[in-house]
Amino acid sequence: MIKFSDKQLKIPKLMRPVYLATVGMSKFDRAFPETRIEELCIDALTAAADFVNMTPSELKKYIHTCYYGHFADHFGDQLLGEAVIHDRLGLDPLGNIGVKTGGATGGSAMWEAVKAVASGYSDCALALGWERMDEVPTDEGNHLISCAADKDWETPLGHIYTGYYAVMAQRYWKIFGKEEDSFRNTMAEVAVKNRGYARMNPHAQGPMKITVEDVINSPIVAYPLRVLDCCLMSVGSACGIVCDEKTAYEITDKPLRIYIAAGSHTLRVADRRDMKIPLLPNEKPNQYDDLGKRFPGGNRYPGFTGFLAARMSAYYAYNMSGVVDPTEDLDLVELHDAFTISDIQTYEDIGIRPYGEGRDYIESGDAYVINPHTKKPGKLPSNPCGGLIGCMHAVGATGLMQIAEIGYHIWNRWDEIHEPEEKWKAFGREKPKDWTNLQVKGAKRGLAISHAGVGSHVTCTILMDPNNLIKED
Amino acid sequence: MPKTEEEKGFVDIVDSRYKPKGVFHIIEANQPIYNKDTGKLAGVTNPRDMTYIHTYGGEAIFFESLGKGRLMASRCDNEKCETKGSVYEPFRIFCPDCLRKNTVVDITEKAQKTAKIHSFIITHRSGAFNTLPKPIKFINVEFDEEVVTILMSVLVVGEPEMGKIVVPIFRTKSPTYTIMDLMFVVEGTTESELPEGFTF
């Protein structure tokens, strides 16, 4: 049983408020055989400038330090790739640093940028991320991804990361899903929802109009996970610019407050030791005393069924920003849906539902922009951009894309980014005839989870309209 | 094509230094990548073949023991440590709590008696360089409660199921000195059913 000290559980404090001034992203796709990655990074930064009616050179004049999220050097075969991008963006001689935390790289880059502004070191910082996974054949790509597992204890076993990951899905499936067909359907609904939302997003790489049956009949990757349960592998870039209050209002008249926190857990799932469940503000002591009774085998925490890193990032971020109950206090979320089942696990880790009851978030219709049962707006829509399953997973950019997407909703400008016919054309994608505006009406607060692999790193970002804060400064 | 003996890289340590001999990389020319529709050059291939020289450090005893049919773990024996007595498999050189060097312990018999499947997954997928037969049956193995962790391995005889008793087997003939020298089979498997080179 491991325990945390009070000092470790201290609620993080920013020394001054930090604001998100603008965001941008490129097109995402499986491969860009005739585009260098810096071209996509420039697209992302240019989009961020456009969003606040500036030229890139005008926007760049505000930037003081840069935090670059790029995970897999070995995919791009370029060390110090950050220096290449920094130069191509024309940001020398500013200080810059590369951030690498697997799938959470985008969120971690933002974590660093926010701290730089909060501390007073910078008044304006750029967090920009990218990934390119198309420069090796797929089987070699699988090997390169498996290098993010332990090279001596895991990678030689099949050189396939999914195998190390899916054992957790199996355990959750059997213990909390009870191997029920109804739970299998709920998993599939996550895929149907997210791929369906991706149809409204010109940036998205994996839009599909599918049914629960399509997901359940798709080829098995590692039972119970099927092809349509899994996220995409992508190339692309996304960015966000954070500032102190004064600078933020110089760039835009509508900056958003940003809070962000991070958690971690063992690289090898094997090393997870038993502990008490750390509680979120909406949970009660002893609430989980009978968890093992209700779900036999579910008493080991986090075991293989929870992500401690996600829980800790939410613990820090909720307490930092005043969020008590995410479903009541937030208007939408962007979660790291690497797999349908891990998406459901995350609902529990971040307190949208108690442990063991994650499936209800989907089944109740709360997770939809429009609740399919009531035809009214869902309580807490999740992943209207399509998520990792429908939009993209260009590792270093993913967390930043999610933050950008939450921002578009709170800015009430989602349609401006996703609707224009010209953008669909420029991206070589056909706008669906039934294109629907997924703007979450009246969104004032949102959350984005950026998550690495089996749960080694997770960041939790909370954005709020500054006139709708929960906690006074 | 497999490399000939002359094309392989070998390393010894002499006087505390690595002494490589043989071939550590083979040079191969790059090739242009053309867009067949436009006839224009888009890029080049960059072939590369390299051999890394990797030390196991304090974990070497674990990997060496596998080839001898022994499963080694480690235990914190620090009287002052709040998690004293915890046994680690995967083997940890140092206790994650007190950071004192752990004691090496042989858990072969414990594993033979108490190993059971905590979770598993069956997959037909693999990455480049995989040498396991497919489908691969990944299993996570729990031992008795002294062992506080859950080892990842593969099941090579029998079907995986949560809670099922499994037994370790070791590649004692021509070991690879990697984690691939340890695998598991279901209880009741006979010696003749084991894969080539493996013994109980």
Ligand SMILES: [Zn+2]
């Ligand atoms: Zn210790």
